[in-house]
Amino acid sequence: MDCNEARPLLDAHLDEELDVVHDAAVAAHLETCAGCAALALELTEQRRQRQALLTRHRAPPELTASIRAAWREAEDAMPPKSRGWPRGANRWLALAASVAVAASAGYYFGGQHAQRTALLGELTAAHVRARLTGHLIDVASSDQHTVKPWFAGKVDFAPQVPDLAAQGFPLVGGRLERLAGRTVATLVYGRRRHTIDLQVWAGPPAPLSGAFSADGYSIRGWSAGGLNFAAVSDVAPEDLAAFAELVRGAAR
Amino acid sequence: MNTPFEQSLLPHLDAAYNLARWLLRDEHDARDSVQDACLRAFQARDRFRGGDGRAWLLTIVRNVCYTRLRQVRREKSPEAFDELQHGAVDAAAETAAQARREADHARLDAALAALPEEMREVIVLHELEDLSYKEIATVVGIPLGTVMSRLARARLRLQRELKQPPAPEDSHGLQ
Numbered sequence: 452m453d454c455n456e457a458r459p460l461l462d463a464h465l466d467e468e469l470d471v472v473h474d475a476a477v478a479a480h481l482e483t484c485a486g487c488a489a490l491a492l493e494l495t496e497q498r499r500q501r502q503a504l505l506t507r508h509r510a511p512p513e514l515t516a517s518i519r520a521a522w523r524e525a526e527d528a529m530p531p532k533s534r535g536w537p538r539g540a541n542r543w544l545a546l547a548a549s550v551a552v553a554a555s556a557g558y559y560f561g562g563q564h565a566q567r568t569a570l571l572g573e574l575t576a577a578h579v580r581a582r583l584t585g586h587l588i589d590v591a592s593s594d595q596h597t598v599k600p601w602f603a604g605k606v607d608f609a610p611q612v613p614d615l616a617a618q619g620f621p622l623v624g625g626r627l628e629r630l631a632g633r634t635v636a637t638l639v640y641g642r643r644r645h646t647i648d649l650q651v652w653a654g655p656p657a658p659l660s661g662a663f664s665a666d667g668y669s670i671r672g673w674s675a676g677g678l679n680f681a682a683v684s685d686v687a688p689e690d691l692a693a694f695a696e697l698v699r700g701a702a703r
Numbered sequence: 704m705n706t707p708f709e710q711s712l713l714p715h716l717d718a719a720y721n722l723a724r725w726l727l728r729d730e731h732d733a734r735d736s737v738q739d740a741c742l743r744a745f746q747a748r749d750r751f752r753g754g755d756g757r758a759w760l761l762t763i764v765r766n767v768c769y770t771r772l773r774q775v776r777r778e779k780s781p782e783a784f785d786e787l788q789h790g791a792v793d794a795a796a797e798t799a800a801q802a803r804r805e806a807d808h809a810r811l812d813a814a815l816a817a818l819p820e821e822m823r824e825v826i827v828l829h830e831l832e833d834l835s836y837k838e839i840a841t842v843v844g845i846p847l848g849t850v851m852s853r854l855a856r857a858r859l860r861l862q863r864e865l866k867q868p869p870a871p872e873d874s875h876g877l878q
Contacts, residue, residue, distance in 0.1 A: 466829070468836045497862060504808045507831045510720035514734050516717065518741045522709060525745050624708060640730065644833055652870075667714025685714075687755050687838055691755040 452476040457487055465494055467643055471617055530671030548637075563658040570657060571665045572630065577628050577637075578648050578668060578683040587646065588624030588639055598625045602636050608653045608678060610636045620647065622696055640694070647684040647694055653677060662688065671695040675702060708748055711756035712741070718757060718832045719764045725827045726768040728816055736771055740764040756832070761842045765824065772820070812865035822857035829854055 454648045457480040463469045464477040471605055481488045581587050590601040595612040604628055614622065621654040623646060630650065638649040659672030661664045672681040682695050712715040719740065740763045744751070751759050815823060828834045830843060834851045843850070 459852075460854070461848075461856065463836070463851050466836070466854075468851070476719070476819070499828045500807070501811060501826070501861070504804075504811045505826075505831055506808070506812050507717075508721045510716040510722040510737065510754075511734070514737060515713070515716050516736055519709065519713075521738065522706075522745055523741055525742065526706070643835065664711055664756075666710065687758065687835065689755065690835070692772065 452480045453506060454484060454487055456481075456488070457481070457484070461487065461491055461494060462469075465491060469618060533623075533653045538683045558579065563694060567658045567663075570659055571663055572631050572669060573698070574648075574681050574683050577630060577663045579666075581626070581628075581637075581648070582646075587626065589626040591624040593622045593624075595608075597623065597636065601625060606634050606653075608636075610638065610651045610678075611702055612638060613698055615694070615697050615701070618697055620658070620697065633672055640688045642684070642690055642694070645684060645686045647682055647686060649690065649698065650679075650681045650683065652679050654679060662692065664688070673699065675699065708745065711751075712744060712760050715757040715760050716741075719760050722761055722824065722827055722831065723768050723830060725763050725815070725823055726765070726820055732771060736767045738766060740767045743767070755838070755841075757832075758838050758841045760842075761828070761832075761834075765842060769820075810865060814861050817864050818857060818860055822853065822860055825850065825854045826861065828856050 457477050457641050458470060460477050461475055464474055467474075467549065469477065481491055520699065558671055590598055592598050592601075593616070595614050599612045612622065612625075616622065618639045620642055623641050625639060626637045628635045628637050628650065630652065633654065635650050635652040638651065640647045640649060654677075656674035657672065659670075659679065659681060660674065661672065663670045663672070668683055668685050669688045670681060670683050670695075671691050672679070673695065674680070680695075680698065682698070684691055684694075686694075716737070719737050720733060723736045723740075724730065726738060727733050741759065744760055744763050747763075815826060818826070824843065825839060828839045829836075834842065836847055836854075839850045839854075840847045844854070
């Protein structure tokens with residue numbers, strides 16, 4: 452790749468938006484071309500300045516309040532039959548309730564649902580807490596061979612630590628969490644300027660298989676090989692889905 | 704207790720307001736537009752099923768803003784340039800470094816405000832709201848390749864604006 456080919460791709464390279472092949476070619480060019488490397492540095496500095504200095508306007512609290520009020524009003528104005536969201540949810544709830552009743556005590560469904568709600572709450576709380584307290588990682592390393600042994604003796608299983616840097620999810624590190632009375636291995640991956648927590652714990656399959664959202668965060672859960680996995684992040688749901696697929700693929 | 708609908712959109716009101724505020728360059732218009740967009744989102748909630756709430760809300764906000772801009776332009780053209788909120792350096796900035804930072808901050812805001820909307824919105828979505836190229840393509844309704852080239856041109860233009868003394872803006876279209 453020469454300068455004429457590399458320069459139009461420089462922005463996308465720095466944004467981590469290029470496909471693997473072009474990205475590697477641009478990186479290789481930057482290794483050998485001082486001019487393009489200097490330009491890349493300049494572009495990076497400009498972007499840092501924009502992100503640091505441009506005003507990010509925040510919704511005034513009274514606007515948020517008035518929007519919530521408008522939503523409530525619109526909800527109340529609807530005929531009771533179509534109330535709720537998404538439409539038809541009430542019907543499903545009614546059906547679920549009757550199934551639960553049919554299953555005698557109904558504790559299976561009720562129990563699973565309550566367990567899932569509690570788990571989702573704990574997972575997002577752990578994700579938010581780590582960011583608020585700055586306690587994101589106990590072991591900082593982009594090297595899977597450093598992170599994996601760190602967990603030895605701290606949790607009663609050996610979590611797989613897949614290397615997904617080439618796919619745009621670089622490993623940031625790992626930490627320990629307590630979730631639902633268990634010690635959980637948390638692998639932290641990056642996605643542009645976001646982070647993804649991958650929580651891994653041993654035990655019977657948790658009722659957390661599928662895609663969920665709670666408080667604006669996306670969660671994807673699955674169970675495999677006696678372990679439970681939950682990926683939690685504020686990245687777009689499709690990014691999280693891609694991440695979950697890669698982790699599952701790496702375990703196969 | 705929040706409904707699932709509220710839960711999926713509430714976290715994105717800041718992003719919605721920021722986009723509207725930058726596109727319309729007016730606080731009151733931005734509030735009205737976000738309020739309007741949120742009501743539309745509610746009315747159209749059947750079409751949104753647990754996908755990307757942020758991209759979905761931003762798409763609606765953007766449409767409302769562009770409709771408003773077209774109306775305003777019909778009513779009063781040429782458009783009166785809105786005086787920037789951050790035009791003046793904060794008198795409370797005590798140290799030189801702080802004053803310089805305030806000035807840099809004002810200069811960057813002014814340069815972004817002076818860009819044509821098509822360029823301004825990709826900068827806001829990418830640099831302030833951290834949307835990926837793919838998400839921007841969805842919100843703006845343009846191909847991925849166009850996002851890439853438009854963002855690169857918008858950044859160049861912004862840096863050019865920064866180097867020049869403020870001039871009356873020339874055009875709102877893309878060249």
